[in-house]
Amino acid sequence: MTRDLAALTSWHADWSGLKVAVLGLGVTGFSVADTLVELGAEVVVAAASGSDEHKQLLDVIGARFIPAPDDRAVPTALEDFEPELLVVSPGYPPSHPLLAWAERHGIPMWGDIELAWRxxxxxxxxxxxxxxxxxxxxxxxxxxxxxxxxxxxxxxxxxxxxxxxxxxxxxxxxxxxxxxxxxxxxxxxxxxxxxxxxxxxxxxxxxxxxxxxxxxxxxxxxxxxxxxxxxxxxxxxxxxxxxxxxxxxxxxxxxxxxxxxxxxxxxxxxxxxxxxxxxxxxxxxxxxxxxxxxxxxxxxxxxxxxxxxxxxxxxxxxxxxxxxxxxxxxxxxxxxxxxxFRLSPHRTEQVLEQGGVVWVDDSKATNAHAANSSLSAFGSVVWIVGGLLKGVDIAPLVEKHAPRLRGAVVIGVDRAAVLDAFARHAPGVPLVEVDEPQTDSVMPAAVSAAATLAQAGDVVLLAPSGASQDQFSDYADRGRRFAEAARGHGRRNDDEIGIEPREGGDRDDDAGADPSGATDTL
Missing domain, CATH: 3.40.1190.10 (Mur-like, catalytic domain)
Known part of the structure; x- marks a missing residue:
């Protein structure tokens, strides 16, 4: 008998024995599995990865983990489970093969928020x-x-x-x-x-x-x-x-x-x-x-x-x-x-002021819209930019803010797109490209390069306009590493990094905040 999922609109409804597959084993995925087990459902969790702690806790609460490392194949154990419902963690895009499989088999799909509302x-x-x-x-x-x-x-x-x-x-x-x-x-x-x-x-x-x-x-x-x-x-x-x-x-x-x-x-x-x-x-x-x-x-x-x-x-x-x-x-x-109220870390957070230069961590600026707001707040900037651009064209942002840039330090795996945007729209801005393969080296190199570009009155701004997972665990990790490197930059010898800025032309040193910033939103 097929379960009437439309009737499951209360904690106190009968969830017992409902066969649910949860996709993803991050914080959200585990909270879904934990909730469903508490409701009396039979739960498996399919994910490409998950922390050892979460996997162990699944055993403790009575759920089962199914490795799903291959995006092109549906695990046999998941097919054999024959779920009546799929609850999808936010990281799974609509195009994911597991979701296509569920669609083909007529398996209803919920997000974690729908489950929480019910x-x-x-x-x-x-x-x-x-x-x-x-x-x-x-x-x-x-x-x-x-x-x-x-x-x-x-x-x-x-x-x-x-x-x-x-x-x-x-x-x-x-x-x-x-x-x-x-x-x-x-x-x-x-x-x-x-x-x-x-x-x-x-x-x-x-x-x-x-x-x-x-x-x-x-x-x-x-x-x-x-x-x-x-x-x-x-x-x-x-x-x-x-x-x-x-x-x-x-x-x-x-x-x-x-x-x-x-x-x-x-x-x-x-x-x-x-x-x-x-x-x-x-x-x-x-x-x-x-x-x-x-x-x-x-x-x-x-x-x-x-x-x-x-x-x-x-x-x-x-x-x-x-x-x-x-x-x-x-x-x-x-x-x-x-x-x-006080702002959470990594949101236009000042982490250092030294030699007339202010260092600001806005690692939470993970897209061009957020970086635009952040840049608009300052008059003269050395911009640390780059990361996973997520398909977004950064060129309009570079073109708009070129007059306020003392220089730019480019990090991240999508550097080519950023460098191309500067070449086309801000050829006079001095650039440093940081090509460091190790996470531990990225921010020390970026900060050292920014220090060679910055002058008294400038803001060194980490507003990457990209996601962080290319080189860091998350935006907080990126911001924390930036702050640590900034606070220690005066104790390091810049020559040890061995990075020199490319030659650039003149810039407008009197550039003020763009009036359009008054309507920009973060």
Whole structure:
């Protein structure tokens, strides 16, 4: 008898004996397997790799690991298992052979977020606030949760931020609100299955720029995945006034009756918007007299004290404030949340100031959109750039910011594309190419090269515009190695590295911040 998966919409439904295959054994995959075993399902986990710890824990909880190292073949053990359901970790692209196999055999496929939504009532069913965007997701998620907590709401950040939603759902204390960061990979699986339709209290797509094009297959598919964040929203669809794509997503979304469109931007807000008036962040959305009045939320001085004063960070603050206000917290709680907030590491984090040169770690700038915001915040930059470009053309970014570049240091496996962009659009910018095969050598070489290029008044900026997994374990590892190398660069002899900058022409040493940076978003 085929199980009616549409009926599995509660922790307290009958999950016993359901045969589930989980794809992936990272943090998300293990949380899925652990949850399903607890529900009484029969679980196997298929993955190309996984930590020894996770494999051992699978044995402990009663799940089985199936090695799936060959992308072209379906493991016999997985076929023999005959799963009734596949739960897919975010790393598996839609084109993966295992997903094609499941499609051919009519096996339903869920993402981890759909499973979490279905079983969210284990303790008590928290409201969800859903956050996505090409950039700024993690900061906005953390800010929103901080504002909610400041308002007395029992809230927690979860999702793509690093805390699996399933772990938050199973917390024995429970939550009033979960603030869920969603990647485009997770959103891809939304709305495919009856009973699994997520309905957030409030939602936002912060911005949209090309990213993950190889994973999704096209810019349109990437955009369509992001747009799913707004579907079935109950109270507020928050969008970026400076990004027409996000407004169009809201206009196209099927939402619940009474849901409102709430804009945010750096200018004077209209009714139903949040914005800035004479150095004050104001709310003209969540008050009865919004056509004639506004509520003060915080000041730009508050943002400066918390390291949030750059244009893209201010937009993140306004988006978070709109989400928190949609959940019912007061303006005072928004202000208190901002004042108590501190940025997580590797997000425009100053790690050193020496000899008039400031060293800034923005390793979280893993795409051109984020790097654009980061570069726009500084006037004269030595740019450490490169990594996995994920199919995105970096040339427009190089062309736009060439006037502010003292020089550039190119790292990563996709160096050829970066070097070509500089040759075509910024031939006068001095370049150093770091061709170091060992992870331990990359950042010492890059920092030493940057030190030879930088002058007093410059910022040495790690804003790679690419993913990190080509040379590092993740963006945090990349940023940490940069910070360590920067702090130690004065104690090293640059000659030991043996890297000399290529000759470049003149640059505009008086280049200031690009005015367009005022509307850039992280």
């Amino acid at each position: 079983v969210r009532d284990k303790v008590r069913a928290a409201e969800w606030i859903a956050i996505t965007g090409t950039n700024g997701k993690t900061t906005t998620t953390e800010l929103t949760a901080t504002m909610l907590v400041a308002g007395g709401v029992k809230a927690a950040p979860a999702g793509n931020i690093g805390i699996p939603v399933l772990d938050a759902v199973r917390d024995p204390e429970g939550f009033d609100v979960l603030v869920v960061e969603l990647s485009s990979h997770q959103l891809h699986w939304f709305g495919r299955n009856e009973g699994g339709e997520i309905a957030p209290l409030a939602s936002v797509c912060l911005n949209l720029a090309d990213d993950h094009l190889i994973w999704h297959g096209s810019a349109e598919a990437y955009r369509d995945a992001k747009a799913k964040v707004y579907e079935r929203t109950a109270v507020a669809c928050v969008y970026n006034l400076a990004d027409i794509a996000t407004r169009e997503m809201v206009e196209d979304a099927e939402v619940q009756d009474g849901a409102r469109a709430i804009g945010f931007g750096l200018g004077i807000p209209g009714p139903s918007d949040l914005g800035i008036v004479e150095g004050v962040l104001v709310d003209r959305a969540f008050l009865e007299e919004r056509r004639t009045s506004a509520l003060e939320l915080a000041t730009l001085d508050d943002l400066r004290d918390s390291g949030l004063a750059s244009p893209h960070m201010a937009q993140n603050v306004l988006a978070a404030a709109a989400l928190a206000r949609a959940a019912g917290v007061t303006p005072a709680a928004v202000r208190d949340g901002i004042r108590s």
